[in-house]
Amino acid sequence: MAAVDLTTHPGHLARRLQQAHYLLWNTMVSEEITSPQFAVLNTLVAEPGLDQRTVGERVGLDRSTIAEVIGRLIRRGLLDKVRDPQDGRRFLLRLTDEGMRTHRRLTVRTARMNQVFLAPLDPGEQAVFIELMRRVADAAEGLRDPAPAPTAAH
Amino acid sequence: MAAVDLTTHPGHLARRLQQAHYLLWNTMVSEEITSPQFAVLNTLVAEPGLDQRTVGERVGLDRSTIAEVIGRLIRRGLLDKVRDPQDGRRFLLRLTDEGMRTHRRLTVRTARMNQVFLAPLDPGEQAVFIELMRRVADAAEGLRDPAPAPTAAH
DNA sequence: TGTAAATACTCAGTGCCCTGACTAATTGGG
DNA sequence: CCCAATTAGTCAGGGCACTGAGTATTTACA
Numbered sequence: 346m347a348a349v350d351l352t353t354h355p356g357h358l359a360r361r362l363q364q365a366h367y368l369l370w371n372t373m374v375s376e377e378i379t380s381p382q383f384a385v386l387n388t389l390v391a392e393p394g395l396d397q398r399t400v401g402e403r404v405g406l407d408r409s410t411i412a413e414v415i416g417r418l419i420r421r422g423l424l425d426k427v428r429d430p431q432d433g434r435r436f437l438l439r440l441t442d443e444g445m446r447t448h449r450r451l452t453v454r455t456a457r458m459n460q461v462f463l464a465p466l467d468p469g470e471q472a473v474f475i476e477l478m479r480r481v482a483d484a485a486e487g488l489r490d491p492a493p494a495p496t497a498a499h
Numbered sequence: 500m501a502a503v504d505l506t507t508h509p510g511h512l513a514r515r516l517q518q519a520h521y522l523l524w525n526t527m528v529s530e531e532i533t534s535p536q537f538a539v540l541n542t543l544v545a546e547p548g549l550d551q552r553t554v555g556e557r558v559g560l561d562r563s564t565i566a567e568v569i570g571r572l573i574r575r576g577l578l579d580k581v582r583d584p585q586d587g588r589r590f591l592l593r594l595t596d597e598g599m600r601t602h603r604r605l606t607v608r609t610a611r612m613n614q615v616f617l618a619p620l621d622p623g624e625q626a627v628f629i630e631l632m633r634r635v636a637d638a639a640e641g642l643r644d645p646a647p648a649p650t651a652a653h
Numbered sequence: 654t655g656t657a658a659a660t661a662c663t664c665a666g667t668g669c670c671c672t673g674a675c676t677a678a679t680t681g682g683g
Numbered sequence: 684c685c686c687a688a689t690t691a692g693t694c695a696g697g698g699c700a701c702t703g704a705g706t707a708t709t710t711a712c713a
Contacts, residue, residue: 347544347602347603347606348541348542348544348545349541349606349609351538351541351558352633353629354609354613355516355520355613355616355617355628355629355632356517356520356523356524356534356612356613356616357534357538357558358629358632358633358636359513359516359517359520359632360517360520360534360535360559360699361559361636361640362509362513362516362517362632362635362636362639363510363513363514363516363517363700364559364700364701365635365636365639365640366509366510366513366514366639367669367700367701368639368701369510369639370510371701371702379668379669380510380511380514381514381668381669381670382668384505384511387502387503387505388502390501390502391502396691396692397691397692398690398691398692404505404511405514405515405518406669406670407670407671407672408691408692408693409670409671409672409692409693409694410669410670410671412692412693412694413668413669413670414668414669417667417668432678432679432690432691433677433678433679433691434677434678434679434690434691434692435678435690435691435692436691436692448501449501452501452503455503455508458510459508459509459510462509462510462635462639463509463635464638465634465635465637465638466631466634466635470631473627473631474509474628474631474632474635475507475509475512477620477624477627477628477631478509478512478513478516478628479506479512480619480620481516481519481616481617481619481620481628482512482515482516482519483619484618484619485516485519485520485522485523485616486515486519514669517670518670518671521670521671521699522671525671525672533698533699535698535699535700536698550661551661551662552660552661552662560699560700561700561701561702562661562662562663563662563663563664563700563701563702564699564700564701566662566663566664567698567699567700568698568699571697571698586660586661586708586709587661587707587708587709588660588661588662588707588708588709589660589661589662589708590661590662
């Protein structure tokens, strides 16, 4: 008694949604390259030479996780990492030719997969769905750091 | 060139959504008990004595993952696991008193957290959002097993 | 009845995701 | 100019999520 209906809990649904996507990605896009890895490649296609932290910020991964993901991409030969001569703390990232090719190849499949993923919704609903997810995710993004006390000079 | 806008990709948004939820859960609900762990407790409140596999099915976790989650709940003393005398393969699961108390306590906080999580949407949008997430997740659920060939006689 | 198939669970391996503690490099104020 | 604060990255540790392989038990059919 007093049990709750989890199908009304957005967090539970978000998890199931992500699992569904993970599965679909694996069968329709790639078994080697994961969705977060593709996100990193995509970011570096748009902005070559970014540093690790910034890439993480773009795709929504913290410094530890982005380091792991980048490590795997380098091991696979899709990425290069060189120290920034201007700032010895940073590493600058750049796709290899193989990385470029992989990104191009997966981009097509990703588009197909997105269609299948959203197929249960009609086009209008799809747009609404994307829009609502974005708003919720963006809002929560703002809650990460508890706002550095707005210069409260009494 | 040829980079894609990830904010239109439902999979990427689903991941960010789940991360946002993870964070909010941690600050507003519990640092000890995770959302999947709560889902397991909740399922066993509704249906005490279920076996491991069935609980996994209810909350959407495969056999390996549910085993780990249940292991942690047992270690924390929230769950008991006994062999089914009727079927020696199964383990029957049941909440301890501590497990019941924990579930009750977290239920309240979870409701509050859901409100905060959905706060960027107005009530109508919230209902639509839940509904769309559920439809997409449910549909993808059906794609898991490639359908065992519908008794294609002849 | 005896064995092959199905079922419940375990284990090893990979990858994502976070926190907290640490190192190294840079920047800025006294 | 020097040292404290900031910033980029690493590392250890815990948890979720999957696949594929292996064990034990049950079932079903020949």
